[in-house]
Amino acid sequence: MRALTAFLLPALLCGQVPAWIRQEASKLQPQVVEWRRDFHAHPELSNREVRTGAKVDEILKGFGIETRRIAGHGVVGVLKGALPGPVVALREDMDALPIQEAVDVPWKSTNPGVMHACGHDAHSAMLLGAAKLLAAHQAELKGTVVFLFQPAEEGCLNTRRAALCA
Numbered sequence: 001m002r003a004l005t006a007f008l009l010p011a012l013l014c015g016q017v018p019a020w021i022r023q024e025a026s027k028l029q030p031q032v033v034e035w036r037r038d039f040h041a042h043p044e045l046s047n048r049e050v051r052t053g054a055k056v057d058e059i060l061k062g063f064g065i066e067t068r069r070i071a072g073h074g075v076v077g078v079l080k081g082a083l084p085g086p087v088v089a090l091r092e093d094m095d096a097l098p099i100q101e102a103v104d105v106p107w108k109s110t111n112p113g114v115m116h117a118c119g120h121d122a123h124s125a126m127l128l129g130a131a132k133l134l135a136a137h138q139a140e141l142k143g144t145v146v147f148l149f150q151p152a153e154e155g156c157l158n159t160r161r162a163a164l165c166a
C-alpha cells in the first residue's frame with residue numbers, strides 16, 4: 001500500500017512529483033481546463049462568490065469530501081485518509097477583479113466589468129483537481145488533507161474586522 005502523504009509531502013516541498021501522480025494529474029487536465037473556463041466565464045467579486053462557492057461545494061461533495069462553508073462564500077473540504085498521519089492544508093482563492101475583459105474567447109467573462117485577471121479561476125480549478133486525485137486514493141491516504149477555498153482574497157473579507165483592512 002502506498003503511503004500517499006509520504007510521497008506527496010516531499011514532492012510539495014521540493015517540487016519532485018512521483019510519476020504515477022503526474023500521470024493521474026495529466027488525465028485530469030481536460031476536466032481542470034473545463035472547470036477553469038467555467039469559473040473564468042462566471043467571475044465574481046470579493047464577498048460575492050455565490051456561484052463559485054456553491055459550485056466548489058457541490059464538486060467536492062461529489063468526490064465524497066466533507067465540506068462546510070466559512071467566511072461568507074468560502075468552502076473548506078476535509079478529506080480524511082484511511083490511515084493515521086499528519087494534516088496538510090492546501091489553500092486557494094476564488095474571487096475576481098473589477099476589470100472589463102478585452103479578449104474575445106469562448107469562455108470570456110459573462111459578468112460585465114468583472115474578470116478573472118489574477119488567476120483565481122485557475123487556482124480554483126487546480127485545487128479541485130488535487131481534491132479529485134487525492135479523494136480517489138482515500139484508502140491509501142496517510143493523514144488528512146484540508147482544502148481551503150478562500151473568498152475575498154482581492155478585497156477585504158466582509159467580517160466584523162473589515163474596517164481594519166479598508
Ligand SMILES: [Zn+2]
Pocket residue numbers: 093118119120153154
Ligand atoms: Zn489575486
